[in-house]
Amino acid sequence: MVQIIRIDEAKDHVDEEVKIGVWLTDKRSSGKIAFLQLRDGSAFFQGVIVKNNVAPEVFEAAKEMHQETSFWVTGTIHQDTRSHFGYEIEVSDIEIIGESNDYPITPKDHGIEFLLDHRHLWLRSKRPFAIMQIRNEMIRATYEFFNQEGFIKIDPPILTGSAPEGTTELFQIDYFDHDAYLSQSGQLYMEAGAQAFGKVFSFGPTFRAEKSKTRRHLTEFWMIEPEMAFTHQEESLAVQEKYIAYLVQSVLDNCDYELHLLGRDPEVLKKYTKLPYPRISYDEAVKMLQDHGTDIKWGDDFGAPDETFLSDQFDQPVFVLNYPVAIKPFYMKKAPDRDDVYLCADLLAPEGYGEIIGGSERETDYEVLKQRILDAGLKESDYDWYLDLRKYGSTPHSGFGLGFERAITWICKLDHLREAIPFPRMINRIEP
Numbered sequence: 264m265v266q267i268i269r270i271d272e273a274k275d276h277v278d279e280e281v282k283i284g285v286w287l288t289d290k291r292s293s294g295k296i297a298f299l300q301l302r303d304g305s306a307f308f309q310g311v312i313v314k315n316n317v318a319p320e321v322f323e324a325a326k327e328m329h330q331e332t333s334f335w336v337t338g339t340i341h342q343d344t345r346s347h348f349g350y351e352i353e354v355s356d357i358e359i360i361g362e363s364n365d366y367p368i369t370p371k372d373h374g375i376e377f378l379l380d381h382r383h384l385w386l387r388s389k390r391p392f393a394i395m396q397i398r399n400e401m402i403r404a405t406y407e408f409f410n411q412e413g414f415i416k417i418d419p420p421i422l423t424g425s426a427p428e429g430t431t432e433l434f435q436i437d438y439f440d441h442d443a444y445l446s447q448s449g450q451l452y453m454e455a456g457a458q459a460f461g462k463v464f465s466f467g468p469t470f471r472a473e474k475s476k477t478r479r480h481l482t483e484f485w486m487i488e489p490e491m492a493f494t495h496q497e498e499s500l501a502v503q504e505k506y507i508a509y510l511v512q513s514v515l516d517n518c519d520y521e522l523h524l525l526g527r528d529p530e531v532l533k534k535y536t537k538l539p540y541p542r543i544s545y546d547e548a549v550k551m552l553q554d555h556g557t558d559i560k561w562g563d564d565f566g567a568p569d570e571t572f573l574s575d576q577f578d579q580p581v582f583v584l585n586y587p588v589a590i591k592p593f594y595m596k597k598a599p600d601r602d603d604v605y606l607c608a609d610l611l612a613p614e615g616y617g618e619i620i621g622g623s624e625r626e627t628d629y630e631v632l633k634q635r636i637l638d639a640g641l642k643e644s645d646y647d648w649y650l651d652l653r654k655y656g657s658t659p660h661s662g663f664g665l666g667f668e669r670a671i672t673w674i675c676k677l678d679h680l681r682e683a684i685p686f687p688r689m690i691n692r693i694e695p
Contacts, residue, residue, distance in 0.1 A: 265280055265281060265282045265337055266279070266281050266282065267281070267282045267283070267284075268281045268282070268283060269283065269303055269304075269305040269306075270283060270285070270301070270302070270303045270305050270306040270307070270308050271305035271306045272305075273306075273308065273340045273350040273352070274349065274350060276340045277340050277341065277342060277350070278339065278340065278341070279339065279340055280337065280338065280339050280355070281337070281338070281339075281340060281352070282335055282336070282337045283301075283303055283335070283336050283352070284303060284333070284334075284335055284360070285301040285302060285303045285310075285333070285334060285335075285336050286301070286302050286303070286331050286332065286333050286334075286387070287299055287300070287301065287328055287329070287330055287331060287332045287334070287363075288300045288301065288302050288307065288330065288331070288370075288387075288388075288389075289330065289370050290325070290328075292325075292326065294314075295313065295314040295315060296311065296312070296313050296314065297311075297312045297314075297322070297325045297326065298310070298311055299311075299312065299325060299336075299354070301336065301352075302387070302392070306348060306520065307348065307389060307392075308343075308346070308348050308350055308351055308352065309343065309346065309351040309352075310336055310338065310351065310352045310353075310354045311351060311352070311353050311354060312325050312353075312354040312357075313353075316353075316355070317354065317355060317356070318356075321354075321355075321356055321357050324357045324359060325354070325357060328357075328359065328362075328363075329362070329363050329364055329365075329366065330363060330366040330369065330370075331363040331366045331384075331387070332359065332361065332362055332363045333359075333360040333361040333363070334357050334358055334359045334360050334361075335356075335357070335358040335360065336352060336354055336356070336357055337354070337355050337356040337357075337358075338352040338353045338354040338355045338356070339352065339353045339355070340352055341353055347520065347523045348520060366384070367381055367384065368381055368384055368385055368387075368388065379681065379687070379692060380694075380695075381695075382685075382686055382687070382695055383686075383695045386685065389524050390524065390525065390682075391682065392521075392524070393518075393520075393521035393522075393524040393525050393675075394521075394525070394671065394675050394677070394682055394683060395685060396518060396521045397514055397518050397521050397522075397525075397671065397674065397675055398667075398671050398683065398684075400513055400514055400517050400518050401510050401513070401514065401667070401670065401671060401674070402466075403513070404509060404510050404513035404514075405466060405487055405506075405510070406466075407513075408505075408506055408509045408510075409464045409489065409506075412462070412502070413461075413462050414462040414463055414464045414489060415460050415462070415463055415464075416463070416464055416465065416466065417452070417453060417456035417460070417463040417464070417465055418449075418465060418467060419446065419449030419452035419453065419465050419467070419488075420446065420449075420452065421445060421446050421467070421468065422436075422438060422443050422444070422445070422446070423443065423444050423445075423446050424438075424441065424442070424443055424444070424645060425444070425641070425642070425645035425646065432447065432471050432472045432473050433445070433447060433470075433472055434470050434472050434482075445470035446469055446470065447469055447470060447471050448469055448486065448488065448664060449465040449467065449469070449486070449488050450488050450490070450594075450662060450664060451594070451649050452465070453465055453488050453489070453490035453662060454490055454625060454649070454652055454660065454662070455648075455649075455652055456490060457490040457491060457492040457660050457662070458492060458652055458656070458658065458660070461491070461492050461493070462489070462490075462491045462492070463489065463490055464487060464488065464489040464490070465486070465487070465488045466485065466486070466487050466488075466667075467485065467486065468483055468484070468485055468486075469483075469484060469485070469486045470482060470483050471484075473690075474690055475690065476689070476690060476691070477567060478678060478679040478680060479567060479617060479669065479680060480680065480689070481668060481680050481681070481684065481687055481688060481689055482688045482689055482690060483684075483688035484666060484667065484668050484680070484684065485666075485667040485668065485684070486664050486665065486666060486667060487664070487665045487667060488662065488663070488664045488665075489502065489506075489662055489663060490660060490661075490662035491660060491661055491662060492658045492659075492660045493658050493659060493660070494624075494659065494660055494661045495606075495624055495659055495661060496596075496606040496607070496608070496622075496623065496624040496661050498661065499622055499624070499661035499662065499663060500542070500582060500608060500622075501539075502663075503582075503608075503610060503620055503622060503663055503665075504538050504539055504540045504580070504582075504610075505538065506665075507535070507540075507580060507610070507619075507620075507670075508535065508536045508537075508538055510670065510674070511532050511535045511536050511674060512536045514532065514674055515529055515532055515533065515536070525675055525676070527674075527675060527676050531614075532674065534578055534579060535579055535580060535613070537579065540579050540580045540581060540582060540610070541577055541579060541581045541582070542581070542582040542584055542608075543573075543581060543582070543583055543584070544583070544584050544585055545583055545584065545585050545586045545587065545604065546561070546585075548565070548573055548583050549561050549563075551572075551573065551576065552565075552569055552572065552573070555572060557569065557572070561587070562587050562589060562590070563590075564586075564590045565583075567617055570611050570617030570618055571615040571616075571617055573611055574611040574612060574613050574614070574615055574616060574617055575613075575614075575615050577611075577613055578613060579613060580610050580611060580612050580613060580619075581610070581611050581613075582608045582609070582610055582611075583608060583609050583610075583611060584607070584608045585598055585601075585604040585605065585606065585607060585608070586604060586605060586607055586609070587603060587604055587605075588602075588603055588604060588605055591605050591607055591623070593626075593632075593635035593636060593638070593639045593641075594623075594625055594626055594632065594635070595607050595623040595624070595625065595626060596623065596624040596625055596626045596627065597626075605623055605624075606623060606624040607621070607622065607623035607624070608620075608621075608622055608623070609621050609622075610622075612669070612670070612673040613673075614673065614676065616669070616672065616673040617669075618666075618669070619665060619666055619669045619670050619673060620663050620664065620665045620666075621663065621664055622661065622662060622663025622664065623661065623662075623663075624659065624660070624661040625660050625661060625662070626653075627653060627657045627658065627659060627660070628653065628657075629650060629653040629654055629657070632649075632650060632653055633650055636650075667683075668680045668683040668684050669683075671683035
């Protein structure tokens, strides 16, 4: 009986007859030989069918089938030194499963809006295939890293009664007889988890009602948010850079084929596995921008062009440390030697990709935190449970949040976050 395999298992079956369930992505023929471009969800490779070596109806089926027809292909695996994948199948038989006619995404250029309108089909193409495979590897590596580092995963609620960062960029919904919001961060709940388990992380969807159309914004995206008890900011930075280097190395180790499909140079990525990453203060960053001719003033937040300029000055990700109190959330701890900055950091990705991580040491004093909540115009009653964490065995603790799509966009060298998630949600897109 012929063994059923996946395309990515071809290397283990050279010169063996196998059977694979595939879709046709493209084809060409020259008289008595046809070349079928095949995919099965694990990889893409070529099927070669020679007219004189198969039954007439098999060759006719190959000639007549259209793009995205699904079928069983039987044949012998051979090495193919001309392709990066390295293998192809010499076809001996074809069994049509599902016909396809007038497939809308043809092997020609299409506009991005057309492709996004057909995202449910565009996912089948090589570029999104490679990106989603790399995304999957980064998910796997994330769990592996934090498990190895002694973290446990805690799942924060998606429905919340208040805003962790006190902003108005929330999706409000009716929750029976209460107002509720889609979570913009699980951080406060991670702080509770850290006081229970020491080291925790969450990995889930978050939502921001930002009316932004930049390449760095989605309204629904995924965050990794670790939190660590008995941990100061410098120790947190060490975990952050170690995690990023681990992600990059995992992609290098396991996604060579996908990086090749994207045209992403592995040699560039290798630079990002070297630790430690450089660190500059917010003060130094402002001076660098001013020396560059930017009209930024101390106390201003950085916009995307500012982050792009700063990240372009380094060959590795760079930490920008200790931002002004006025531009960061209420829960951060002030620097011990200054009253105007927090113990916090943003990690800017190189190649102009800007912020991918934001983190800080958290305020531990009950009275200080309570006053911060009031000064921010928030209702103390909404944060009673959060204040409890400072009443019953408060400890120094730190944490951070990584925007997963931003990290994917940088590692894959994409132009926009919308390609880094299977079905992007933006201010102008809620379908498909």
